[in-house]
Amino acid sequence: MQEKHNSLKQNAMDGQVQIGIWCSLGSAMTTEIVAGSGCDWLLIDGEHSPNDLLSITAQLQAVGGYPVEPVVRLPSDDSDLIKQHMDAGARNLMIPNVRNVAQAKRIIAATRYAPEGVRGYSVGHRANNFGRIKDYHANAHKNQLLFLQIECAEGLKNAADIAALDGADVLFVGPGDLSTNLGAMGNPNAEHVQQAIRQVIAAAAKSGKPTGILAPVKADADRYIEAGCKLVAVGADLGLLARGSDALMTSFGKA
Ligand SMILES: O=C(O)C(=O)C[C@H](O)[C@@H](O)CO
DSSP states (O other): OOOOOOOHHHHTTTTEEEEEEESSOOHHHHHHHHHTOOOOOEHHHSSSSOOHHHHHHHHHHHHHHHSSSEHHHHHHHHHHHHHHHHHOOOOOOSSSSOOOHHHHHHHHHHHHHHTTTTOOOOOOGGGGGTTOOOTHHHHGGGEEEEEEEEOHHHHHHHHHHHTTTOOOOOEEEHHHHHHHHHTOTTTTSSSSOOOOOOOHHHHHHHHHEEEEEEOOOOHHHHHHHHHHHOEEEEEEEHHHHHHHHHHHHTTTTTT
16 A cells, blocks of 8 residues: 555645645544545644544544645644644644744754654554555655745744745745734735745755745735645635624624
């Protein structure tokens, strides 16, 4: 048995736009509903959502039969969390608030087995179909996609050097944190924040790496795609449900 080819990695590296949806509800059921939408990828959020290793594993299992690549965002760059979630089958990882090359190198090392890295070895886990994928450990890095979030001035300053690292596959802008850390909380469309986002796109492009962003407003998503973003999350389960249910109640005069 071979590991399934990572179409998201292939398409991202080929410069194809890949449309995603953010999953924040911590539910295998709602994430499976999203998986059937036709999106290319979906983000299971472990940073700002009530998720843990077990709930993230359940969501990975729920979407396993769909033509979608799940990306798991961890709450930090903790190497033990990286190990646990990769063993659970999270081969596309997003790490928040990456600020400099030294931190990025530590993160990359945590995703790789020796001699390139320090990922702990386990003979059987969900990632290698419980030992059935015999060459998993030798080839795992070929099917992994690592998203490093650029969300502050230091990360912005170091973005090009971070993107140049082997193993730093995607620079992913966190528009909420980036705008907050640039003095424009709640206003990612402020011109200096937009300029910063364009700077991240250019920094990644210098190393031939794609950029991603979360843009739940279509006009913003269209603008970022036009500006060169390739991995764009265009909505979130939480917002879709809140806005949808509110609109429904408004239509019956209930809100
Ligand atoms: O900074 C951001 O914006 C992100 O990284 C995305 C948010 O954390 C996401 O949870 C939506 O609020």
